Amino acid sequence: MKNKHDKLFYKYLDGRLSEEEKSELNNLLRKDNEACERLKLLATVSEGLSEYSYHPQNNVTKPSLKYVPWLISLAASIVAVLSFLKPEATPDFPKLEVSTPQTPFYALLVDQAGAGFADGAGPDQVRFKKGFYQLDDGVIHLRFSNGVDTVMRAPATFAIMNDSNIRLDHGDVWAIVPAGAEGFTISSPSIDYEDRGTEFAISVDGEKRSSTLHVIDGQVDARNPKSSELLSSVFEGQSTEFSDGELIPVKTPDLSKFPSPNSIGYLRWQEQHSFYTNQSDELIGYFPFFEEPQLKNYSTNPIAGNGGIHGARWVTGRWPGKKALLFDRDDDYVEFNITHEFDELSMSTWINIDRFDKTLTSVFVSNDWDVPGDFFWQMTRYGQICMGYHGGNRINKTNTQVIPTGQWIHLSGSVSIPQKRVKLYINGEMMSYADLDPSSFNKMVPGMCRMGNWHTTNINEGNKVRALCGKIDQFSIWQKELSQEEVDELVELGKISVLWAMSSR
């Protein structure tokens, strides 16, 4: 009888197997090929039932494809967000598995920092359907199916009506509405704010039933929610307050309290400090660029030492409030003395390069380059990057990308003598791979070296000036080779915002 094992298979597919049954299932599948095929068929039936929207009166129809394109484009972000969310409590009786809810959802949580919702007033994992939500902690970034981005900071209470209407009962929201999604409306007590293709911020005070609108770009129409009567059109740079039934222009808007997509990135960055300080001894240099007289190493195994700042000035980094060092003169640098020997070395940095105006530009290079073991990480005039050490011959296999200028990017690279290879990444994507021949010298000893510059006493050197033109706001050094997964995690932890991640990777 071909379906004699179906009961066991359903328990497996529905997550109800006991330990004994797990063993029985494994033994069965190990020895019985027909059982394997039957299980695959039952999995297909179960998944097919989940996927198809089945209406007895209309026969079977294909699932709606409405969400597919943007769902795919956001998938990377969703995976990242999912990792922050705790799974829901297991119900007292297992639900028949429904992997993709068929009820419509209008927005996805694409980014968050420290988000917490009131019981019963949160999303289904990352999906926001029609309904009421209460954000008690953190900041969230939602993307609607029409491409509208909204960022909210706790405390906030709101209801999602559909993909073009939010009712904001209390809280602050920043909205970015792309072309084609005009008409997106945020309803507040007694007034509707209808977008005409723009970027704007709204603050609602639930108790006072008042609201404030700031138009950052474009136009927003304020309307009477009952009659749809146009009360006022507010344009770029203008602000208005609705209170006691009146709309009053506001002269000095305070935009600092509004969350933006980038503010989530900054919150996440602030929380990541513990990630680095909890690393093993392999992390020998962690420089978060706090504004201090020295570039202080916060690693728990700080054998790379602190950096001495010469000339480089403290400026704003990836986010307002985050500090960076600006290198824009030929004598700006940070100097280190790393005397240990290494078989493997990796470095990663968040960097914003203004321009490549020299034959070579240094990220991190040993002084003089006269001793075997000296280390280098530098960029060419053409925006290509290379890493290696004195004594290790490299044979480039691929070098496909050019480093973009004028934007924050994540660069990382690893040199492994045991693995005989050099790997370099831009924003988590491997952009260069080189074979390494360590036969003439098999240790790396950076010694005295400079970040953002290079020093040499060799008067015959043709490319003496290798000063960086740009900013650095984070730097890390490992005595190991970084894996692709680790590089991905570094990018994820430090990404400016989910919008940056979508456009940069």
Place this chain on the structure above:
Amino acid sequence: MSDELNTDPRGAFPRLWAKHDPGIRAFVRASLPDPHDLAEVMQNVSVIAWKKFSDLEDAETGFGPWVSVIARYEILKFRRSKARDRLVLDEDVAEKLLDEPSDSFSTRSEWLLCLSTCLKKLKKDHQSLLQEAYASDMSIKKLAEQRKRKPNAVYQTLSRLRSVLADCIEKEMSMKGAQ
């Protein structure tokens, strides 16, 4: 290659993904029944497929099997990232399930097509029960309350209906093979 693929290769991706999504899900589901695991792997698969889509030469006919290869790799990668006690299937059994002949994807697509036919053959009441169980977020417990039945009885009925559908699909496939 179609005009769409020639002029806008990335534009064809959503259409092809939507077309093959149920088959890919079914493939992953057999190895990872937990819905959260399934969702995570599917999301990883979609991102990788999106990134590498331009490498695929014959997208119209090769998309499904190609994504299945990505899915196989992602399932194994996902399993490695999980604690052993969280995994139901042993390593060798999981690999056995994932090692499929090259035409398996089209077989699975055929199964899904037959499922449409077989669903129509069910009684209206059974169709309605399946619809409520699968096309909403309703738990078995709530479904049972609505129907004034015990949860286990509803679960057994749903299990039996799945077996009926599977048997029907096998029959449909054998009839197709005989034609």
